[in-house]
Amino acid sequence: MKLELIFTIANSIAFSCWIFLFVLDQKRWVYKLLFSIIFLIMSFTYLYFIVIGMGAETGGGFDTLANVKLLFSSDEALLAGWIHYLTFDLFVGMWISHNADQMGINRWILLPCLVLTFMAGPTGLLLYILIRMIHSKKLIQEPFSNRLIS
Template structure:
């Protein structure tokens, strides 16, 4: 197994168990501290290392077109960094969903499908949560910062 495959596996497993722990313990403040101060730092530093390795030097591509983005992630290191990027941001969104649901007294089992969808499909899970949140609050127009 290559180092990149090992890092991919470890990052994926860390994220997976973080999601499980988040669902089980989300009414407890320590889970957010652990994820912010532990998991995010580990994954962010790993991301930083591989994004520098993958995009440094002679990297091609850019953000101006789909073809440029494809070229930008042409190296395995950059692709791994992109995967870690997804893991971190989706987990952050999951943390926000659970905290918001807890504050708004939305049942954890109603939130559960939103978390699975966020873990697997990112924006679809967030959209699902916003629909549930809108029904609970009886408001179509919402803000993530106000009840």
């Protein structure tokens, strides 16, 4: 299968999941679908392409920015890196959506957080954390539940 087609399919799957996450956030099956099927498919696809891409004789490493650039010089490794971003940003979006629902944060206030997480990862997470602090009136947050640290 051509890499451009895999790229298009991965983007389409991720975009569809983001829509499900916002529109159907309170449906438990959405989280099961993401966690049990979509993340597995994306992760195995990532693993396949990272093995192929990093197996190429490109050199590189993680010690300098130039060496990281070399690691991703093959199209397969670049595709794997993109799938990595899509998968992890979607996972963060799932956490944001679920946590906001637990805390009673309005879906429309949450929408910019989800859009930014989809488009610019950590920026959307930052916005959500700030909104969550304002909503809870607490500076220190507990990330794993709706309990807040006093």
